[in-house]
Amino acid sequence: MNRFEYIRPATVADAIAALNETAARALAGGTNLVDLMKYDVAQPSRLVDINRLPLKSIEITSGGALRIGALVTNTDLAWHPDVREKWPMLSSAILAGASPQLRNAATTGGNLMQRTRCYYFYDPSTACNKRQPGSGCSAIGGVNRIHAILGASDSCIAVHPSDMCVAMAALDASVEVEGPEGKRSIPMSGFHRLPGVEPERDNTLKVGELITSITIPEPDFGPYHTYLKIRDRLSYAFALISVAAALRVKEGIIQDVRIALGGVAHKPWRDSDAERSLKGERAGTQSFAQVADCILRDAKGQGDNDFKIELARRAIVRALEQAAAGTPQDQADKSIH
């Protein structure tokens, strides 16, 4: 861990000014950043502690959307009464992640910005294009049980590890940011990116930009949703595969569907073509299996993670079954129904 300058601005403007330097980093809950510093993976010159900024509120906008301040903790968000009532899929996804202690510290902005859990990324003695551009990707041909099956590149096969973001992707959230050039709103689908030839860039946030809030419209699928997470132990492990699914069905016919996958790609994975193909179909295991095949049509394993393709297929089907039945997975219940 290196020496760094530490500042704690009181206003968003001051924070943005302090962040306008390539090696400056915002410090929120610190649950990811501090670990990365201890591993010498992140070596910020300046830590901008944003915990004093007024970004801690959860509001319902006049249009009925949920606006979440970037510093709202994962715990506060998951247990907020409005969120539990109207955005239960979000609550469920958050509770599927990490541990209560981590969720107490982790923030909404930090969760969006958390970095991959690729083993090599965390070990500075190995080659990793994401950590050190141009050095190579050790995960290809290496230990890659938790790596991508969709959207990977020859430069990087890492996945984005968040659960919360998968639900946000399914819920068509947008990320509100503020930077030296002003404010902008980035749709969730455009926030995280695929690795391509620039795996060092996880997302489309620019230098000096700060996430201020996340906005999520009110969903219209009632109880017909679920968040299903499959992992190597029953709690406190990142997703091998996770599925956020929601449906609107009328007289057995699918009107609308959203399927977002976690643990499979460098970003929460949504496939609008596949979703569209399900509209007008009769809800049932057969159509669910078809859409799973469609989503996974270009899936590619890397060796250790080959099994994730079949596992993803089955998890998509199960999640859609749960959603169609209006019986979302309860994260406190470790048996999957």
Add this chain to the structure above:
Amino acid sequence: MSVGEIAHIGRSTSRVDGRLKVTGQAHYAAEYPADDLLYGYIVGSTIATGRIASMDLDAARRFPGVVEIFTHENRGKAAWLDRSWRDEVAPPGRPFRPLQSDRILFDGQPVALIVAETFEVARDAASLVRIAYDVDAHCTELEAKRAEAYVPPKKRSGIPPPPDPRGDAEQAFQDAPVKISRDYRINAEHHNPMEMFATTCVFEGDGKLTIYDKTQGSQNAQGYVTSVFGLRSKDVRLINHYVGGAFGAGLRPQHQLFLAVMASLELERSVRVSLTRAQMFHIGYRPDNYHSVSLAADRDGRLQSIMHDAVASTSHYEDYQEAVVNWSGMMYHCDNVKLTYHLAKLDTATPCDMRAPGAAIGVTALECALDELSYELGIDPLEIRRINFASKDENTNKQFTSKALLECYSEGAAAFGWEKRSPKPRAMKEGRELIGWGVSTGMWDAFLQKAQATATLKVDGTLEVATAASDIGTGTWTILTQIGAEAFGLPLQDVQARIGDSTLPMSPVEGGSWTAASNGSAVQAACDAVKHSLFKHARKMANSPLADASFEDVEVRDRRIFRKDDPARGLSVFEVMHAAELPEITEQGKVSPNLRQMLKYISYTHSAVFAEVRVDEDLGVVRVTRVVCAAAAGKILNPKTARSQILGGVVMGIGMALHEEAMTDHRLGKIMNANLGEYHVPAHADIEDIEVIFVDEKDDKVSPLGVKGLGEIGIVGTASAVANAIFHATGVRVRDFPITIDKILNSPRPS
């Protein structure tokens, strides 16, 4: 109720050190303060084999606050002969010497120690060290070395090699009507106790050191320090009052002990060195291992042939050994047995004992194979174990001092409801989950080791008992206090145990589940000696009411010594000591194994483990919903701490079955998941009901206390019970541990 009526032995008693631990008053090795303390941070090699070509230390040296950087070029003086580096439990070979030369033997090997005024400075400076290596080819993959496996030429002391073959196992296998041959593998595991290894070496001046070390044996570690650095025994005191778990990793001195003492002697200052969690993966580990097991039976299920070959990993510099296959020759009655055990050298650190070393893996393989055979035979898996019950140890032809295994089977089965099991796999289901029930036998040594203790009765009637034992979370503080309290009829708070200090009476390392039996018996012997002495003084007193009594006639309770047949006739401890002008009475107690008896008898702890799993039919997600562990472990000193030991073992067994796995990138020779986020052990959600049953077992031979020890039996048989339950649930047999989702999904489905 008077104190005299309370029996401490056999009574559920909370840990006497529990309060100190939960209030942070129990200090661990890295928590002792010292004046002008320096902090050492270890820089590890980033390659698996080769040589250090050059080191650039300039930036680190210039870093403000850095005091010294030790490498192989300036390491302080230490012993030359391998013999001097060998600790009590070292396997044959050449013990690793930190910073000895430019040779790299394994990834993460310490190559430099940065010593600085603060931990943070040392860690920061460590990131500035640049090292160039000449890299050699390495191999960390056991599979690749299986063909080169060899029988270790020199045996590790205390570890019985496989017994000679008996009968003709191959022929019997050929001839038998029902048989199976299967291969199993159990991945390497890392101990990962909560407390990281750490040493605080306090430089006292006058050539004296006080060392606070995380170790399972203060005297073993103290002996290592004096021998490696050529110090006089009386100048080095080593303390390990509290140990935050160890599971065997603390049996041998770890790198940080050498490095802290070396730096302290060189710099003539106190030095602390702690390992990071990642560095904890570069010390000993449970070896990677493969098994080939062949079993054959007649149609009634009687075993006709047992063949078990195991290959386990070791390092290039030591032949680490465990008793892996021996269990297969004594768990069951069989006339034709052939057991072989091989090692294969990998470019890793030397493995080391981990909870139930040998048995945890060997028994797992055997018990899975026996389960497979039971299905071939169409015999209930519990029944086949009963059918083949061994009434003596057929490896050595000795009698068991006790073996209440049949009671474990019946009491465990009753508690579990085994009779309701439907014999066919995939026959039980609820919702989307397939339900399976599996069983396994467990077995572990019941050792008695040489140990000594003292007991001191104070004039106020309170007692102190002392022995250099360690409490690695097992409850040693508590049971020794109980034994003292029982002997003198005192409440627990009037008894002070002293352990965890090399200056106390001789003790073996805390391992092998022998501490309760060995140190406990030594404490009891010391207490007896004190009572004798008290009686002698009491009888000598003028007009003593005990003048005509013999020792057998008296009892010591409630700070009095009195006649059993007339409790009113007696004296207070105070009166006796006062008359004898003694401030206290101290006596010694000793135990050692009864060699005569050992010619005829042998002692083991046994268990029967029953597991229920629920496996999602499509997704392969496994839940272990119930475990019943019925153990026969002689006398139970403290049912509460005893139960905790079994619970911990069962949890670790579930981890072996489903989670624990060092994921090595064999191209790099590196463990990639060297942290507790990615190296999985069971989380709370993975653990549901665990029921512990202690079956009644009287044993007057195993140890003077009748105690067998419980630290390890809980893990033995648990992984196999879970694996067998998974087969029963799914019809899928996974022979590669841990049994993760991918292996269940990839295994051929039963038709």
